[in-house]
Amino acid sequence: MTEKVKIAVDLMGGENSPDKNLEGINLFVERNQKKNDYFFYFFGDEVKIHNKLNKYKFLKNNYKIFDTKIIVSDDLSAISSIKKGKNSSMWKSITAQTELDADISLSAGNTGVLLVMSKMILKTLEHVDKPALAGLWPNEKNMNVVLDLGANVECSEKNLIDFSEMGSALYKSLFPNDKAKVALLNIGLEEMKGTEVLKAAHAKLKQLDKFGDFEFNGYIEGNQITSGNSNVIVTDGFTGNVALKTAEGTANFLTKSLRKALSENLFSKISTIFSYFSLKRFKNKLDPRKYNGAIFLGLTGPVVKSHGGIDGLGFYYSVDLCYKIAKGKLIDKIKSNLAHSKNINNNNEER
Amino acid sequence: MTEKVKIAVDLMGGENSPDKNLEGINLFVERNQKKNDYFFYFFGDEVKIHNKLNKYKFLKNNYKIFDTKIIVSDDLSAISSIKKGKNSSMWKSITAQTELDADISLSAGNTGVLLVMSKMILKTLEHVDKPALAGLWPNEKNMNVVLDLGANVECSEKNLIDFSEMGSALYKSLFPNDKAKVALLNIGLEEMKGTEVLKAAHAKLKQLDKFGDFEFNGYIEGNQITSGNSNVIVTDGFTGNVALKTAEGTANFLTKSLRKALSENLFSKISTIFSYFSLKRFKNKLDPRKYNGAIFLGLTGPVVKSHGGIDGLGFYYSVDLCYKIAKGKLIDKIKSNLAHSKNINNNNEER
Numbered sequence: 001m002t003e004k005v006k007i008a009v010d011l012m013g014g015e016n017s018p019d020k021n022l023e024g025i026n027l028f029v030e031r032n033q034k035k036n037d038y039f040f041y042f043f044g045d046e047v048k049i050h051n052k053l054n055k056y057k058f059l060k061n062n063y064k065i066f067d068t069k070i071i072v073s074d075d076l077s078a079i080s081s082i083k084k085g086k087n088s089s090m091w092k093s094i095t096a097q098t099e100l101d102a103d104i105s106l107s108a109g110n111t112g113v114l115l116v117m118s119k120m121i122l123k124t125l126e127h128v129d130k131p132a133l134a135g136l137w138p139n140e141k142n143m144n145v146v147l148d149l150g151a152n153v154e155c156s157e158k159n160l161i162d163f164s165e166m167g168s169a170l171y172k173s174l175f176p177n178d179k180a181k182v183a184l185l186n187i188g189l190e191e192m193k194g195t196e197v198l199k200a201a202h203a204k205l206k207q208l209d210k211f212g213d214f215e216f217n218g219y220i221e222g223n224q225i226t227s228g229n230s231n232v233i234v235t236d237g238f239t240g241n242v243a244l245k246t247a248e249g250t251a252n253f254l255t256k257s258l259r260k261a262l263s264e265n266l267f268s269k270i271s272t273i274f275s276y277f278s279l280k281r282f283k284n285k286l287d288p289r290k291y292n293g294a295i296f297l298g299l300t301g302p303v304v305k306s307h308g309g310i311d312g313l314g315f316y317y318s319v320d321l322c323y324k325i326a327k328g329k330l331i332d333k334i335k336s337n338l339a340h341s342k343n344i345n346n347n348n349e350e351r
Numbered sequence: 352m353t354e355k356v357k358i359a360v361d362l363m364g365g366e367n368s369p370d371k372n373l374e375g376i377n378l379f380v381e382r383n384q385k386k387n388d389y390f391f392y393f394f395g396d397e398v399k400i401h402n403k404l405n406k407y408k409f410l411k412n413n414y415k416i417f418d419t420k421i422i423v424s425d426d427l428s429a430i431s432s433i434k435k436g437k438n439s440s441m442w443k444s445i446t447a448q449t450e451l452d453a454d455i456s457l458s459a460g461n462t463g464v465l466l467v468m469s470k471m472i473l474k475t476l477e478h479v480d481k482p483a484l485a486g487l488w489p490n491e492k493n494m495n496v497v498l499d500l501g502a503n504v505e506c507s508e509k510n511l512i513d514f515s516e517m518g519s520a521l522y523k524s525l526f527p528n529d530k531a532k533v534a535l536l537n538i539g540l541e542e543m544k545g546t547e548v549l550k551a552a553h554a555k556l557k558q559l560d561k562f563g564d565f566e567f568n569g570y571i572e573g574n575q576i577t578s579g580n581s582n583v584i585v586t587d588g589f590t591g592n593v594a595l596k597t598a599e600g601t602a603n604f605l606t607k608s609l610r611k612a613l614s615e616n617l618f619s620k621i622s623t624i625f626s627y628f629s630l631k632r633f634k635n636k637l638d639p640r641k642y643n644g645a646i647f648l649g650l651t652g653p654v655v656k657s658h659g660g661i662d663g664l665g666f667y668y669s670v671d672l673c674y675k676i677a678k679g680k681l682i683d684k685i686k687s688n689l690a691h692s693k694n695i696n697n698n699n700e701e702r
Contacts, residue, residue, distance in 0.1 A: 222596030241538040245573030
């Protein structure tokens with residue numbers, strides 16, 4: 001018998017909970033009926049959950065509910081959340097990794113609070129200074145891992161090297177047959193370009209290439225993020241957050257303009273009938289729900305943050321992400337990768 | 352008689368010069384035949400220019416050629432370009448502001464060299480520490496000015512305040528009937544978010560709001576750049592460059608995916624016939640050539656950089672930009688705005 005992946009889910013986080021959460025998990029089970037290698041720990045209001053369960057027929061014998069009445073509100077600061085939050089569904093879903101045998105935790109609640117709680121409970125991995133927030137980003141060939149997306153406003157060269165190793169481990173967990181290809185986000189391709197921190201990280205990453213954790217592709221500029229030539233895009237949390245949101249904004253702006261153009265007269269309206277399926281496939285490929293789920297990297301256990309305002313299908317993708325991360329042994333891969341960069345970082349500290 | 356705007360053009364910079372340059376200028380004259388308030392100084396190889404002029408029938412009595420055989424090559428570093436470049440078309444087109452009576456200079460040559468030469472010749476304005484590179488960016492209502500786009504990798508709070516005042520002056524030169532609305536690009540909207548530099552700039556910009564040079568809208572995130580609620584987007588050169596190129600990359604990625612979707616089968620191909628004009632208008636509105644032209648702000652005279660690889664229509668837009676900037680009295684507006692921020696910045700330096 002294969003060991004089951006145990007996914008601890010905060011059912012109360014985000015909008016429309018626990019509905020969208022249960023809907024997403026139900027869909028995951030429906031799509032993975034043949035597998036019998038997963039189990040869910042549910043954290044939330046048991047009565048509310050029970051009232052919903054009859055709608056989700058695939059949820060049976062594959063979960064256990066832990067009754068937790070307190071919900072981390074989006075309005076609270078991280079500090080006040082934590083004071084009253086030790087009995088919350090969010091806190092409990094993380095402690096499921098230390099107190100139960102959960103492999104990974106998932107919540108759609110407040111990002112800042114989830115990050116603080118995760119750090120408190122799971123602790124930072126040895127040799128890592130700062131955990132990072134990694135996300136998925138479509139590219140022309142497949143998908144990128146991009147980090148940091150906002151956990152660390154300012155980053156040292158060591159942080160960027162840790163992010164490269166951890167991001168590569170995440171990429172390999174999700175796509176075991178692909179090679180992780182790291183690139184540093186910069187404002188030019190020449191080695192002399194960019195900040196001193198970037199130049200130092202560039203030099204060290206060239207040395208780390210030989211360990212085979214990743215191929216190092218040097219610098220890329222913002223317009224090459226989606227090219228697919230690199231798939232682990234490393235940057236500080238400020239730049240990463242701005243880049244991600246600018247890309248989202250640009251995509252919304254373009255699709256809004258396109259929709260307007262295609263509905264402005266009869267001819268263009270007719271055209272959408274003919275192109276319906278093509279446009280649907282286009283939308284489908286780039287559906288942001290497919291990229292739902294940011295991953296906290298650098299803690300002793302993996303924590304995934306689903307978008308708060310996402311629907312059931314979007315939550316499904318974050319459940320699927322959790323399953324893949326746990327099956328892919330992410331934490332083992334991170335530890336193995338960090339062992340390679342340890343020496344290089346040590347040399348650095350001695351300077 | 353109205354005084355004529357004199358635009359000094361480096362005809363040899365960028366790809367396909369002087370063709371695309373002449374084509375763009377010719378189009379500008381064609382579209383502004385009724386006006387008689389502009390004049391061009393051409394810098395480049397007189398023989399080559401003369402050979403082309405018969406193609407451009409609107410170019411007569413509205414230009415003067417200054418024969419300059421040396422061209423700044425894209426392969427040269429800024430330093431070696433300057434050594435041999437003092438007789439180049441680029442250098443001469445900038446000195447046209449100090450040695451002739453030109454109001455503005457335009458080149459499609461190497462950005463770095465143009466920036467260094469411009470600083471050497473025109474000098475930085477009093478009270479400005481660092482000139483910035485500003486660009487135009489479409490938004491849902493009209494257009495943004497975004498700066499810095501890469502001239503300054505690291506920026507102080509004073510730089511960001513200068514950029515706000517200079518960017519607002521540029522916006523008002525281009526759109527005299529609109530209000531300049533400044534926003535600082537950040538990774539969250541709350542005042543506590545972001546770097547110390549951003550927080551300090553935020554506090555000072557709130558004080559400057561009262562002078563009426565601009566309305567200060569606080570922070571925005573990357574996904575709000577195109578909303579149109581703010582139109583002068585201020586950030587450091589690293590973040591601005593990454594954001595601009597990420598937006599370009601996202602737009603290319605989406606249009607490529609869309610084109611693929613719309614040509615994959617017979618039905619979708621038919622649809623493009625029906626939607627031809629709508630799609631054309633969509634493309635037209637977002638045509639990057641319309642936003643061609645980066646402006647160096649903070650020098651005693653204005654310099655515009657056209658994209659090197661742009662075509663004649665794209666070059667036309669940068670000529671039109673030069674005309675508007677000169678007519679809008681950009682440098683006077685910048686000086687007037689900087690007089691307001693001077694005191695606030697002085698207080699800052701005394702701390």
